[in-house]
Amino acid sequence: MAFITISGFPSSGKSTRTHQIKAHLEAKIKNPEYSGPLKQVIVLSDDSLGISRTAYDDSRAEKPARGTLFTTLQRQMNTDTVLIVDSLNYIKGFRYQMYCAAREMKLRMCTVYVVATPELCHQWNLTRPDEQRYSDKTLNGLIMRYEEPSSMVRWDSPLFTVLWTEDGVPGDQIWDAITEGNVKPPNASTLQSIKAPSDALHCLEQTTTSVVSAAMTESQGFGGPVTLSVTPSLQLQINLPSRNITLSELQRYKRQFITIHKKAITLGSTEKGAVDWSEESVAHKFVTFLEEHLKA
Numbered sequence: 049m050a051f052i053t054i055s056g057f058p059s060s061g062k063s064t065r066t067h068q069i070k071a072h073l074e075a076k077i078k079n080p081e082y083s084g085p086l087k088q089v090i091v092l093s094d095d096s097l098g099i100s101r102t103a104y105d106d107s108r109a110e111k112p113a114r115g116t117l118f119t120t121l122q123r124q125m126n127t128d129t130v131l132i133v134d135s136l137n138y139i140k141g142f143r144y145q146m147y148c149a150a151r152e153m154k155l156r157m158c159t160v161y162v163v164a165t166p167e168l169c170h171q172w173n174l175t176r177p178d179e180q181r182y183s184d185k186t187l188n189g190l191i192m193r194y195e196e197p198s199s200m201v202r203w204d205s206p207l208f209t210v211l212w213t214e215d216g217v218p219g220d221q222i223w224d225a226i227t228e229g230n231v232k233p234p235n236a237s238t239l240q241s242i243k244a245p246s247d248a249l250h251c252l253e254q255t256t257t258s259v260v261s262a263a264m265t266e267s268q269g270f271g272g273p274v275t276l277s278v279t280p281s282l283q284l285q286i287n288l289p290s291r292n293i294t295l296s297e298l299q300r301y302k303r304q305f306i307t308i309h310k311k312a313i314t315l316g317s318t319e320k321g322a323v324d325w326s327e328e329s330v331a332h333k334f335v336t337f338l339e340e341h342l343k344a
């Protein structure tokens with residue numbers, strides 16, 4: 049019935065805040081005055097899944113770890129459960145993917161952004177036992193790559209930000225969000241996820257073409273975040289590197305992206321929620337793909 053995404057820098061206090069939130073929500077559920085459907089709070093974390101901090105040392109090891117997290121969270125989503133996903137959740141495309149899965153299950157949801165300065169993260173990381181510690185290089189890399197949640201986008205909202213200076217968490221507000229907030233029904237974008245392969249291929253081709261032409265329009269060589277107008281109703285942010293990007297380079301990435309995803313479509317990879325061939329989802333995936341490849 050409810051889904052909470054925790055996000056923040058590595059070693060920023062996410063699990064510490066998760067325990068506070070869990071305790072607060074459990075007290076609400078146990079209150080005799082509560083007669084709603086929620087019965088339990090489950091926390092899914094890298095530790096509970098046996099994902100080591102070293103999985104973040106390189107992106108090849110990180111992808112299967114994210115896959116495990118996503119498959120497990122889909123299994124754990126339930127009408128009587130508050131599911132808290134306590135992980136870095138630093139890629140906006142991944143938070144969007146979780147949002148789509150939660151929405152398909154008609155769950156209420158919110159995001160908690162745990163904030164600590166990079167210096168504090170380093171300091172706290174050093175105090176941890178070896179097996180829970182990130183290497184300096186990995187910690188810095190994750191902080192650099194971190195894509196901050198925004199209350200302006202629907203997959204991060206409602207968004208609660210908890211600063212390192214705060215003693216507690218906004219437990220009552222989180223409770224209201226997951227018990228009284230809007231249930232976002234699967235809309236056209238999520239329903240379209242079960243598309244016939246021919247539609248999916250068409251959408252893949254068209255959407256990637258629109259992203260390439262929007263990126264060419266916005267790319268001035270200055271770098272930084274720019275907004276791409278993919279369609280009149282779909283605007284996405286992309287972080288561009290500060291160099292000239294050529295059309296042939298973008299076309300090359302488009303072809304690579306299509307090749308990878310075409311395979312998934314023709315193989316009929318239809319694991320529930322994991323494959324979403326809507327225009328919006330394809331655009332998000334391609335923007336994330338471009339960001340990763342353009343800065344490499």
Ligand SMILES: Nc1ncnc2c1ncn2[C@@H]1O[C@H](COP(=O)(O)OP(=O)(O)OP(=O)(O)O)[C@@H](O)[C@H]1O
Nearest residue numbers: 057058059060061062063064065172173175176212
């Ligand atoms: N407010 C705080 N003041 C002092 N130490 C803290 C604070 N919050 C967390 N810590 C310490 O920092 C370390 C990391 O905390 P925690 O495990 O909550 O971070 P995390 O963000 O969940 O880490 P990870 O990225 O590995 O999942 C722990 O040793 C914890 O005791």
